Amino acid sequence: MNEYRLGSEYKLLLLFVCVLCLLVTGCNHKPQAKQQAPVVNAIKLTTSTIPIYKEYIGITQSIAAVGIRARVQGFLEKMNFVEGKAVKKNQLLYVIDQKPFQAQLDLEEGTLVKSIADRDYQKVEYERMKILVKKGDISQSNYDKVYAQFKAAEADVQIAQAQVENARINLGYCSMYAIFDGIISKKYVDVGNLVGGTENTLLANVVQLNPLYIEFSPSVSDFGDMLTYRANMPFKVIATLSHNQKLVFKGKTDLINNEADTPTSTILMRAIVQNPEQLLLPGIYINIQVELTNKAKALLIPSQAVLDIQGQQSVYIVNAKNQVESRNIVTAGQYQQQYIVSSGVAVNDVIITDGLQKIGPGEQVTVNLAATHHD
Numbered sequence: 551m552n553e554y555r556l557g558s559e560y561k562l563l564l565l566f567v568c569v570l571c572l573l574v575t576g577c578n579h580k581p582q583a584k585q586q587a588p589v590v591n592a593i594k595l596t597t598s599t600i601p602i603y604k605e606y607i608g609i610t611q612s613i614a615a616v617g618i619r620a621r622v623q624g625f626l627e628k629m630n631f632v633e634g635k636a637v638k639k640n641q642l643l644y645v646i647d648q649k650p651f652q653a654q655l656d657l658e659e660g661t662l663v664k665s666i667a668d669r670d671y672q673k674v675e676y677e678r679m680k681i682l683v684k685k686g687d688i689s690q691s692n693y694d695k696v697y698a699q700f701k702a703a704e705a706d707v708q709i710a711q712a713q714v715e716n717a718r719i720n721l722g723y724c725s726m727y728a729i730f731d732g733i734i735s736k737k738y739v740d741v742g743n744l745v746g747g748t749e750n751t752l753l754a755n756v757v758q759l760n761p762l763y764i765e766f767s768p769s770v771s772d773f774g775d776m777l778t779y780r781a782n783m784p785f786k787v788i789a790t791l792s793h794n795q796k797l798v799f800k801g802k803t804d805l806i807n808n809e810a811d812t813p814t815s816t817i818l819m820r821a822i823v824q825n826p827e828q829l830l831l832p833g834i835y836i837n838i839q840v841e842l843t844n845k846a847k848a849l850l851i852p853s854q855a856v857l858d859i860q861g862q863q864s865v866y867i868v869n870a871k872n873q874v875e876s877r878n879i880v881t882a883g884q885y886q887q888q889y890i891v892s893s894g895v896a897v898n899d900v901i902i903t904d905g906l907q908k909i910g911p912g913e914q915v916t917v918n919l920a921a922t923h924h925d
Contacts, residue, residue, distance in 0.1 A: 587914040590902045592868055594919060595851070595895060600885050601844040604775070608766035608789070608838040610830050612757040613822070614730060618643055620746035620753060621723040624650065626739060633736045636828065637728045637756060644753055646724040646745065655717040662710035669703035676700035732758040733828060759828040761801065764789055766838050767816035773806075779842040786841040787821040791834075799823040799830060803840065849895060850888040855903040856881070865895065866902040866909065868917050874902070876911045 620626070628645035631637055675696050683693040728734070735755045745751040764787070768776065776785070789799040801823030810817045821838060823830075830836070856879070857864045864878045879894030895901065900917060902909070909915060 587872070587916045588905075588909060589916045589918050590868070590874075590909065591904050591918050591920055592900045592902045593852075593855075595849055595897055595899050595901060597847045597897060598850050600846055600848050600850070600890070602779070602842045602846045604768065604772055604840045604842065606766040606768060606838050606840070608764040608821070608836050610832050610834045610836055611763040611765060612732075612759065612832040613761055613763050614732075614758040615755060615832075616729060616757075617755045618726050618734075618753045620644075620646060620726075620751040622646060622651065622720050623744070623746035624724065626741050626743050626745050626753075629737060629741050631734050631754075633734065633754075635734065637732060637734045639728055639730050641728045642725060643728055643734070643756075644726040648721060648724045651717065651721040651724055655714065655721050658710065658714040658717040662707070662714050665703070665706040665710040669700070669707045672696070672700040672703040726753070728756050730756070730758050731760070732756045733831075757832060759830065759832075760825040761822050762799075762825040762830050762832070764801075764821045764823060764836060764838055765818060766821070767811070767814070767818055768840075770810055770815050770817060773810075773817045776840075776842060782841075782843055787823065788839045788841070789821070789823050790837050790839075792837055797829060799825060799836075848885070849891045849897070850885065851879075851891055851895070851901055852903055853884070853887050853889055855901050855906070856889055857906060863889075866906055866911075867895065868900040868902060868915060872915055872917065874909050874911050874913045874915055 624646040626644065627647045630642045630644070637643065676699075679688060679693045679696040682688045683690060733756070735757075737754050739745055739751060739753050745753065776783075779785075784802040784804060787801050787803060789801070791797050801821050803819060804822045805818075805820035807818035821840075851865060855865055857866075862878060863881055864876050867875050867877050869875050877894055877899075879889075880892050881889040882892040883890050900919070902915075903920065
């Protein structure tokens with residue numbers, strides 16, 4: 551009987567513990583809270599005013615280059631420059647020994663004086679004979695002879711004058727000057743050498759560096775885009791070195807060639823830029839940016855808001871129901887780390903700008919609208 555009583559009490563105790571556990575569990579259970587929509591940062595698109603550029607690789611060219619050549623034969627007597635340095639317009643560069651040419655000039659000037667004296671004498675004779683022939687005191691043949699001698703003397707003066715001028719020119723060729731400000735090359739001939747003659751010896755060359763030309767070749771397609779903005783010609787240009795973006799050279803286009811290059815389907819263009827410190831030299835490849843307009847209307851989307859999957863660009867927009875939609879877009883370059891969008895979105899579309907990997911199409915979101923793009 552005692553064993554039966556103990557078993558009953560054990561069962562009652564066990565039942566009590568179970569009920570107590572159920573009550574505790576029931577008290578601790580709370581209804582699950584409803585999941586909130588994630589907050590996303592976004593912008594509302596508006597139009598912006600931006601410049602439109604085309605970028606190319608160009609090559610620099612001197613606006614003028616002149617070879618300094620010996621035009622008369624003689625011994626090189628003087629060199630008056632430092633190789634590779636700047637020279638000024640009208641600066642004396644080379645001198646050829648002038649003594650033989652000065653002597654020739656003196657000789658020709660003496661011949662001229664003698665021929666002038668002879669002409670003057672023949673003129674007096676001619677005037678006298680002209681009076682006598684009218685009186686009949688001399689024959690016509692004698693008059694004609696004197697007249698011919700007078701004309702020959704006049705011709706001799708003209709010849710002597712030309713020979714003097716030629717001698718003066720040759721003497722002038724002994725001194726060679728820079729015809730513009732520029733940079734002179736290395737010397738090709740040393741002082742003391744015999745130069746000139748039939749080969750017109752090249753002594754050095756001078757290139758003009760300010761301003762400077764830059765040639766580049768847009769595609770025919772790009773040229774078509776340029777024609778859209780032809781009212782802005784000549785276009786402004788900015789040139790920079792690929793290894794030093796801090797050096798900036800400004801100018802404008804000054805030439806569009808009169809025909810396209812058929813094999814490459816390009817058109818040669820040229821810009822002229824200022825190079826006041828003469829830092830650029832001819833023959834350097836350089837980046838050139840051509841500004842077609844600075845007042846183009848465009849839709850801009852931050853680069854971090856654009857997904858690029860196998861070449862297809864897209865963005866996430868938030869529709870009127872606060873749901874995420876994927877929208878394919880077409881871009882037309884970049885401006886200040888933003889994509890220029892040509893199609894796929896429109897003004898007032900709400901574009902999600904970050905956290906794109908944490909959301910997906912169809913998902914409900916809460917929009918945190920940031921500053922919008924505007925003019």
